Amino acid sequence: MKRDDPRLVAVGAKAEGIGRAPAQRDAKESAPPGRFGLEASLMRRLLRSLGDPPLRVTLWNGESMATGTEEPVAHIRIASRVSLLKLLVNPELHFGDGYSDGSIEVDGDLVKLMEVVYRGMARASFSGSMLRMGGRAGRRRTNTLSSSRSNIHHHYDLGNDFYRLWLDPEMVYTCAYFPAPEATLEEAQIAKMDHVCRKLRLRPEETVIEAGCGWGALAMHMATRYGVRVRAFNISREQIAYARERARALGVEGRVEFIEDDYRNIAGRCDAFVSVGMLEHVGVDNHEQLGRVIDACLDRDGRGLLHSIGRDRPAELNAWIEKRIFPGAYPPTLRQMLAIVEPWEFSVIDVENLRLHYALTLVHWMQRFEDARERVSGMYDERFVRAWRLYLAGSIAAFNTGALQLFQVLFVRRSSNEVPWSRSHLYDRRP
Amino acid sequence: MKRDDPRLVAVGAKAEGIGRAPAQRDAKESAPPGRFGLEASLMRRLLRSLGDPPLRVTLWNGESMATGTEEPVAHIRIASRVSLLKLLVNPELHFGDGYSDGSIEVDGDLVKLMEVVYRGMARASFSGSMLRMGGRAGRRRTNTLSSSRSNIHHHYDLGNDFYRLWLDPEMVYTCAYFPAPEATLEEAQIAKMDHVCRKLRLRPEETVIEAGCGWGALAMHMATRYGVRVRAFNISREQIAYARERARALGVEGRVEFIEDDYRNIAGRCDAFVSVGMLEHVGVDNHEQLGRVIDACLDRDGRGLLHSIGRDRPAELNAWIEKRIFPGAYPPTLRQMLAIVEPWEFSVIDVENLRLHYALTLVHWMQRFEDARERVSGMYDERFVRAWRLYLAGSIAAFNTGALQLFQVLFVRRSSNEVPWSRSHLYDRRP
Numbered sequence: 001m002k003r004d005d006p007r008l009v010a011v012g013a014k015a016e017g018i019g020r021a022p023a024q025r026d027a028k029e030s031a032p033p034g035r036f037g038l039e040a041s042l043m044r045r046l047l048r049s050l051g052d053p054p055l056r057v058t059l060w061n062g063e064s065m066a067t068g069t070e071e072p073v074a075h076i077r078i079a080s081r082v083s084l085l086k087l088l089v090n091p092e093l094h095f096g097d098g099y100s101d102g103s104i105e106v107d108g109d110l111v112k113l114m115e116v117v118y119r120g121m122a123r124a125s126f127s128g129s130m131l132r133m134g135g136r137a138g139r140r141r142t143n144t145l146s147s148s149r150s151n152i153h154h155h156y157d158l159g160n161d162f163y164r165l166w167l168d169p170e171m172v173y174t175c176a177y178f179p180a181p182e183a184t185l186e187e188a189q190i191a192k193m194d195h196v197c198r199k200l201r202l203r204p205e206e207t208v209i210e211a212g213c214g215w216g217a218l219a220m221h222m223a224t225r226y227g228v229r230v231r232a233f234n235i236s237r238e239q240i241a242y243a244r245e246r247a248r249a250l251g252v253e254g255r256v257e258f259i260e261d262d263y264r265n266i267a268g269r270c271d272a273f274v275s276v277g278m279l280e281h282v283g284v285d286n287h288e289q290l291g292r293v294i295d296a297c298l299d300r301d302g303r304g305l306l307h308s309i310g311r312d313r314p315a316e317l318n319a320w321i322e323k324r325i326f327p328g329a330y331p332p333t334l335r336q337m338l339a340i341v342e343p344w345e346f347s348v349i350d351v352e353n354l355r356l357h358y359a360l361t362l363v364h365w366m367q368r369f370e371d372a373r374e375r376v377s378g379m380y381d382e383r384f385v386r387a388w389r390l391y392l393a394g395s396i397a398a399f400n401t402g403a404l405q406l407f408q409v410l411f412v413r414r415s416s417n418e419v420p421w422s423r424s425h426l427y428d429r430r431p
Numbered sequence: 432m433k434r435d436d437p438r439l440v441a442v443g444a445k446a447e448g449i450g451r452a453p454a455q456r457d458a459k460e461s462a463p464p465g466r467f468g469l470e471a472s473l474m475r476r477l478l479r480s481l482g483d484p485p486l487r488v489t490l491w492n493g494e495s496m497a498t499g500t501e502e503p504v505a506h507i508r509i510a511s512r513v514s515l516l517k518l519l520v521n522p523e524l525h526f527g528d529g530y531s532d533g534s535i536e537v538d539g540d541l542v543k544l545m546e547v548v549y550r551g552m553a554r555a556s557f558s559g560s561m562l563r564m565g566g567r568a569g570r571r572r573t574n575t576l577s578s579s580r581s582n583i584h585h586h587y588d589l590g591n592d593f594y595r596l597w598l599d600p601e602m603v604y605t606c607a608y609f610p611a612p613e614a615t616l617e618e619a620q621i622a623k624m625d626h627v628c629r630k631l632r633l634r635p636e637e638t639v640i641e642a643g644c645g646w647g648a649l650a651m652h653m654a655t656r657y658g659v660r661v662r663a664f665n666i667s668r669e670q671i672a673y674a675r676e677r678a679r680a681l682g683v684e685g686r687v688e689f690i691e692d693d694y695r696n697i698a699g700r701c702d703a704f705v706s707v708g709m710l711e712h713v714g715v716d717n718h719e720q721l722g723r724v725i726d727a728c729l730d731r732d733g734r735g736l737l738h739s740i741g742r743d744r745p746a747e748l749n750a751w752i753e754k755r756i757f758p759g760a761y762p763p764t765l766r767q768m769l770a771i772v773e774p775w776e777f778s779v780i781d782v783e784n785l786r787l788h789y790a791l792t793l794v795h796w797m798q799r800f801e802d803a804r805e806r807v808s809g810m811y812d813e814r815f816v817r818a819w820r821l822y823l824a825g826s827i828a829a830f831n832t833g834a835l836q837l838f839q840v841l842f843v844r845r846s847s848n849e850v851p852w853s854r855s856h857l858y859d860r861r862p
């Protein structure tokens with residue numbers, strides 16, 4: 001294709017006519033309006049559909065453009081026409097893939113880049129793909145017993161040694177709770193577990209069921225600090241193996257049972273039902289079933305707590321994250337979460353949104369990840385390192401901009417008056 | 432009808448066959464099974480559909496029955512066949528009407544009576560009417576601008592002098608917040624207003640819009656204690672007149688504007704949008720519209736708070752309460768409340784359930800109401816006094832048993848990071 005093809009000029013001119021003001025800088029810094037090649041014009045349209053974030057983009061052919069009214073926060077270099085075309089067809093998926101394989105390079109702050117993109121998308125009501133290949137029908141997600149196992153295996157069985165490099169020593173891989181922003185990650189993960197336990201008002205010798213227990217930190221924390229008995233479920237084989245070994249080392253294997261099984265197979269009774277960071281992998285189609293499981297387990301005066309990444313409005317998970325990082329995942333809205341509790345007539349007594357705590361948690365993880373980069377490179381290829389960096393940076397940005405939320409929902413049975421008079425007990429200073 | 436009519440015996444015997452155990456006491460205390468008259472048998476079936484609460488019921492003809500396995504908490508006397516038949520057709524409506532006109536009399540604690548009935552109904556999944564006249568299709572509720580005005584007039588324009596007899600001096604007619612159960616009603620209403628203001632993090636010179644302001648207590652509290660400017664809306668003429676006079680007396684008429692208009696007509700911008708105890712009168716059909724109004728008003732870093740009676744599961748309001756006390760009212764579930772915020776992409780940052788505080792608030796109101804009974808009798812007839820007593824007693828029971836909930840939902844715009852780091856500021860002791 002030649003750059004002076006009149007059809008291409010027309011496309012460029014048309015694109016130029018829409019929402020002119022924020023893109024004025026182009027005129028000064030590169031070819032005059034209407035003189036871009038087709039590829040550059042399409043790139044500019046993509047940036048416009050992203051709400052004209054303050055970015056500079058340079059193509060393989062040297063064409064360069066800056067959008068937004070502020071200084072660009074980062075400079076994106078696109079290495080080839082193929083890479084651009086993929087980006088146009090599925091920007092979410094291919095930005096991730098292109099960044100991972102190096103065909104898209106970023107100079108500047110990756111977190112800030114993702115933040116301006118998320119903010120721009122919210123402004124522009126970004127709808128996914130400019131070219132609408134395949135339309136916007138919701139992605140089909142079937143979290144059956146076996147697909148759930150394979151989805152969970154994909155992410156959580158990457159190797160405990162890898163996660164040990166950048167998680168806290170307790171291996172807590174969910175949003176922390178920072179008593180103050182200056183707290184360390186270690187302190188904040190302990191504080192999160194205590195925050196959850198206080199909300200649940202655990203008493204010695206009570207029985208707790210945990211659905212989706214990760215490497216077992218919360219289960220062991222509850223048993224050792226609150227004197228409860230825990231049955232903790234998880235379908236990640238590596239995590240369960242790690243947790244069992246840890247329980248033996250701590251001498252709590254008599255009080256904490258780690259069970260390699262799906263939440264749908266949970267049975268038995270409990271005083272408290274807790275699930276921290278599993279719901280994202282459950283899917284809204286299974287919410288009522290999860291509620292049924294809780295209803296079957298929870299005692300008359302039992303308490304339940306669900307902690308999950310969420311949304312303000314229903315939306316698919318970022319396509320790249322779902323394809324490469326968390327297959328089968330979907331962050332529900334608070335309203336969708338309530339489909340778990342409403343049919344069983346549980347009373348919601350407290351909801352807290354901790355999204356800024358998750359952003360800060362991720363800042364710590366990303367710092368540790370970068371500090372451990374050489375050791376990660378010894379375990380995985382460069383593509384993996386770059387993908388993981390983007391996942392962490394994008395997640396910081398998503399929580400910082402409100403694209404993602406973090407909800408803790410506490411509930412009891414409707415008939416129970418065993419509820420604290422106020423929430424002040426959560427904020428009492430402890431000796 | 433004769434009591435020895437064989438068809439009637441059959442009905443009695445059949446009724447006797449269902450769920451025998453809880454009703455054994457009958458046999459000892461009155462006619463043997465199968466020997467009840469038709470009316471008594473039907474009454475027993477009604478009690479069974481209510482989950483066999485521990486009650487004694489005596490009919491006009493002397494037939495008497497006790498249900499439940501515990502001592503009866505109250506003794507209900509039904510004065511006539513007509514009264515019983517009405518009760519069978521529509522128990523909720525006619526228990527209220529019958530108690531109000533004296534054709535149903537209660538010996539014992541009215542609150543305890545209502546509590547055992549609410550608990551029994553929850554156990555038995557009570558479905559309204561035994562005889563299913565007209566079925567269980569949802570009641571039609573149209574809260575148009577004009578019907579809302581007439582519905583609100585019905586309750587809130589009963590006369591300020593009446594409400595003054597039993598509300599606190601600030602005339603707050605919504606759930607209080609008791610820092611401790613021993614607090615006085617006056618203290619608890621002030622504490623509630625402060626709790627709301629702290630959640631909203633009001634700063635001097637900010638602008639607040641209040642939808643449904645009652646007699647104006649919160650609006651004036653916000654203006655005098657938090658230095659904000661308030662525009663407060665209400666369609667109750669008597670309440671608005673009272674509030675304006677109060678604002679003049681306090682010298683805050685320059686900072687608080689009371690506007691006699693519907694929430695649907697609210698316009699203008701604000702830093703905080705608050706609505707305490709109005710949503711019950713809005714109706715779920717209008718939730719999205721209320722959300723649109725809030726979206727149109729709220730600043731970028733604005734905060735919103737909705738305080739409403741609610742439910743764990745969708746259910747019609749008690750038929751008698753809706754017909755005689757609160758026409759057009761419907762307490763939504765938390766999930767239904769979220770239909771106000773989700774379409775506009777507000778972030779819910781905090782939900783608190785205060786139902787036990789509402790039960791205690793109502794205990795105070797009922798005590799004051801009974802203390803003022805003679806003065807109330809000078810204003811209204813006996814039927815009104817009895818109806819009001821039942822409304823207060825039934826409301827205490829509904830909140831104590833979880834038939835009703837009280838939700839405070841706090842939200843901000845998704846894009847706003849102007850949120851407190853934790854909720855501990857709500858529980859800091861003030862100088």
